[in-house]
Amino acid sequence: MEKRDLYDKNKNLTGETIYKGEETPEGKYIVVVLVFIQNSEGKFLIQKRSARKNGLYATTGGHPKSGEDSIQGIITEVKEEIGLDVKPEDLQLYFGGRSETERVFWDDYYIKLDVDNIEKLKLQEEEVESLHWFSADEIHQLMKEEKFFKNHYEEFEILEEWLNNR
Numbered sequence: 001m002e003k004r005d006l007y008d009k010n011k012n013l014t015g016e017t018i019y020k021g022e023e024t025p026e027g028k029y030i031v032v033v034l035v036f037i038q039n040s041e042g043k044f045l046i047q048k049r050s051a052r053k054n055g056l057y058a059t060t061g062g063h064p065k066s067g068e069d070s071i072q073g074i075i076t077e078v079k080e081e082i083g084l085d086v087k088p089e090d091l092q093l094y095f096g097g098r099s100e101t102e103r104v105f106w107d108d109y110y111i112k113l114d115v116d117n118i119e120k121l122k123l124q125e126e127e128v129e130s131l132h133w134f135s136a137d138e139i140h141q142l143m144k145e146e147k148f149f150k151n152h153y154e155e156f157e158i159l160e161e162w163l164n165n166r
Helices: 070-082 136-144 149-166
Strands: 003-007 013-019 030-038 043-048 060-062 092-099 104-112 128-134
Touching: 003 030, 003 136, 030 070, 030 136, 030 149, 043 136, 060 070, 070 104, 092 149, 104 149, 128 136, 136 149
Parallel strands: 030 104
Antiparallel strands: 003 013, 030 043, 030 060, 043 128, 092 104
């Protein structure tokens, strides 16, 4: 069973952990990480989640395991979910925030990366059904059709603003 570290409101480790699926205690937080991978054509690597995970389109993300920091967590998630190796020095944190209602810290990463053949990547079947390259317009359309995971879409909108202001 996967353990997650608990943090206080200032994102300091408390030394406490919970297991995946357990409710986050009042006044404590867990970390959620995600990454948007964009190729040199400007398209984003988007996964179609398995039916078990709601079957919607989303980016790659999850929760760092106990003992992992945010960067180690996203590297692990990318490797586990879509079989891709990414380097910490290539990841750029574009947003970090805290949600009181969900009791989470969000750490959102961006990476510019060309992946030769996404059909050859090993997908984590329990989590990911397929991978696709989508333009920003296609992602917006998927959201209009309610086919894109809302939480990840909100983070995509923050990314677009960040990319436009660089």
